[in-house]
Amino acid sequence: MIEIDGSLGEGGGQVLRSALTLAVMTGQPMRITNIRARRKKPGLQAQHLAAVNAAAAISGAEVEGAHLGASELRFQPGAVRPGDYRFDIGTAGAASLVLQTIFLPLGLAAGPSEVTIIGGTHVPWSPCFHYLDLQWLPFMHRIGFDTTLELLLAGFYPQGNGQIRARIEPIKTIAPLDLPERGGLKGIRGISAVANLDMSIAERQRKRALNRLQGRHNRIDIELLDLPARAKGTCLLLQAEFKRSSACYFGLGALGKRAEQVADEACLWLEKFLATNGAVDEYLADQLLLPLAFAEGPSEYRTAKVTPHLLTNAEIIRMFDVATIEIEDDSGKSGLVRITPGSKKP
Numbered sequence: 001m002i003e004i005d006g007s008l009g010e011g012g013g014q015v016l017r018s019a020l021t022l023a024v025m026t027g028q029p030m031r032i033t034n035i036r037a038r039r040k041k042p043g044l045q046a047q048h049l050a051a052v053n054a055a056a057a058i059s060g061a062e063v064e065g066a067h068l069g070a071s072e073l074r075f076q077p078g079a080v081r082p083g084d085y086r087f088d089i090g091t092a093g094a095a096s097l098v099l100q101t102i103f104l105p106l107g108l109a110a111g112p113s114e115v116t117i118i119g120g121t122h123v124p125w126s127p128c129f130h131y132l133d134l135q136w137l138p139f140m141h142r143i144g145f146d147t148t149l150e151l152l153l154a155g156f157y158p159q160g161n162g163q164i165r166a167r168i169e170p171i172k173t174i175a176p177l178d179l180p181e182r183g184g185l186k187g188i189r190g191i192s193a194v195a196n197l198d199m200s201i202a203e204r205q206r207k208r209a210l211n212r213l214q215g216r217h218n219r220i221d222i223e224l225l226d227l228p229a230r231a232k233g234t235c236l237l238l239q240a241e242f243k244r245s246s247a248c249y250f251g252l253g254a255l256g257k258r259a260e261q262v263a264d265e266a267c268l269w270l271e272k273f274l275a276t277n278g279a280v281d282e283y284l285a286d287q288l289l290l291p292l293a294f295a296e297g298p299s300e301y302r303t304a305k306v307t308p309h310l311l312t313n314a315e316i317i318r319m320f321d322v323a324t325i326e327i328e329d330d331s332g333k334s335g336l337v338r339i340t341p342g343s344k345k346p
Helices: 013-026 046-059 097-105 129-142 199-213 257-272 282-292 308-317
Strands: 002-005 032-035 061-062 073-076 085-090 111-117 146-153 160-171 185-195 220-226 233-241 246-250 299-303 323-327 335-341
Touching: 002 013, 002 308, 013 032, 013 046, 013 073, 013 085, 013 097, 013 282, 013 308, 032 160, 032 282, 046 073, 046 085, 046 111, 073 111, 097 111, 097 129, 097 160, 097 282, 129 146, 129 160, 129 185, 129 233, 129 246, 129 282, 185 199, 185 257, 199 233, 199 257, 233 257, 246 257, 246 282, 282 299, 282 335, 308 323
Parallel strands: 002 032, 085 111, 185 220
Antiparallel strands: 032 073, 061 073, 111 160, 146 160, 185 233, 233 246, 299 335, 323 335
16 A cells, blocks of 8 residues: 655645546555645545545545545545546535546546536636646647547636536557647637626726737737636636647636736736746646656656646655656756656556
8 A cells, every 4th residue: 555645745635636546547555644734724625525536436446534624545446437427526626626636547448438527617726627628638639638628617716516528538548748848939819708797807808918918929819708607707818829839827707806907817927937948837747747657658848837736746656656757856947847657557
């Protein structure tokens, strides 16, 4: 049994989610203590419990300690079982993070799967649905996955109640990724979206972003969207498209937060990225580690920023002995990530 201290590194939910994915992928049982020890509300919260239950469901795992507030969990997986699954987080917890916990093993399973997750689709501290669809998913396709995503209902914080659906076709192998540089900027595209609010708010978000990004490139296109949802919310997402890669950032609305501030947040993050030599944004850099640890060959890419999240994720992967990971550890700055898969295959 692999023993994991959940206070490792940044000590958040990523330790748990990566450990669950790796346990299911390798068939190795694990015990994790001090779950989310460095968070204001430590232990399993609804979103993390949903990830545990999802990982257990797809692998027929034996689980001890899966309850709200738990600081310790034992997880012994069985064989991965493709099929149709539905998971309800019950809060505005991030549906995207639950999906990413089970995506890799289902992608390499013996048959197709359809997964519906109910929860938050556009919430703080996690990739929103449109980030998944426009940034994460194309890179998954690039390394060989065959998956489609659908937004059934948008779910904003604090209400949640959003729904996403993933259709995951099985693949045999994962291709490595070689991306040490991004190439020239081809343009910037974006989405300014509202749910149950006047479209003038989306127009204000777009106008602010266009004014702020003026001069960055002669092709800047931001689409207006009216999202189906049960509650109110706004989002502005920007994606810089380069010759070899892309980077994506977004801002979210909140009660009392002006549309211009939402746009400013997304623009600020994108501007910071453009000032680096990163090939991918720091969020995607983190999300690429797990699938590339099981690729058919070594991978290399340059992240815009070496984050504690990235370093912690790499450390969990090393514990399962599936890949060698080297990161130019200059925290807060861009760095090259090298991943050499080992001999352990799912």
